Amino acid sequence: MTTEQHTIGHVHRDDIGSRMGMWLFLFTELLLFGGMFFLYSVYRFMNVEAFHVAAKELNTLIGCFNTAILLTSSLTMALSITAIQKDNKNLSIFFQVVTIVLALGFMVNKYFEWTAKIDHGLFPGSETMLGLEQGEILFFGLYYVMTGLHGLHVIIGAVLIGVMTRLTIKGVINKDSFVKLESAGLYWHLVDIIWIFLFPLFYLIT
């Protein structure tokens, strides 16, 4: 059959379409996080003082450190794409692995940060929390939900990059076909952008 021969001879690929699909998905993420930023802005507007007081509980140093980690992981992700474009497979794999390690580092910091809060009795529904002012409860609620959802994205991103690393090792992702890696990269950079906004809004308002 001519059509079959045609499919075998020419594997249909639409890299631009693939990337556009990824971007459309990222816009839905904008709405997901956007809704929470709306909530944050109105509650903060209503409870200016309480938000300032509550934000003092957050560890700015860990926040800064995590920002640097995430920005660097975005760099290594971008570098891994250039490496594969230059047909440097091992370098690309190296950068992808560094990205995953940095993602894990981010989550380890997050773990210590959250456990410290929970040890202080600051978690949704706790007695300490219920004793706080309404605005402070709202702040911590938003803090847990927004950084939690962001953390979930970090985990998903790390798993996704792990899959890409496997595909790169197997040669499925190569110099001529790397759109999967690019899309995983787009997702990873979105996670970075969300953190770029979360960081000043939660850690730097004291």
Place this chain on the structure above:
Amino acid sequence: MYKDETHQHMHGYGIYILVWLGLLILTGTTVAVAGIDFGALTIATALLIAAVKSYLVLTIFMHLRIEQKVFRIFLVVAIFFFVISIVLLFADYSFLTNL
């Protein structure tokens, strides 16, 4: 045909490292500036710096600068509607509280 388009789509290592340095400097700035009280402008400054950082990530790391124009149009439309939502939200909110 696709091959040519993908090959066009490329940045060197150097520009990424420059952008990364820029992002770190901006993070340092936002932390340093956070200690100063500009009143109502404090949030505006923090958001402005975050917007500049996002712009760098979007254009360079996410390749929008070398991507086809339609991608940039998509993003502008998405952000436009996002901004409309937040403006209407605050308009609504400020009228409600005046009741």
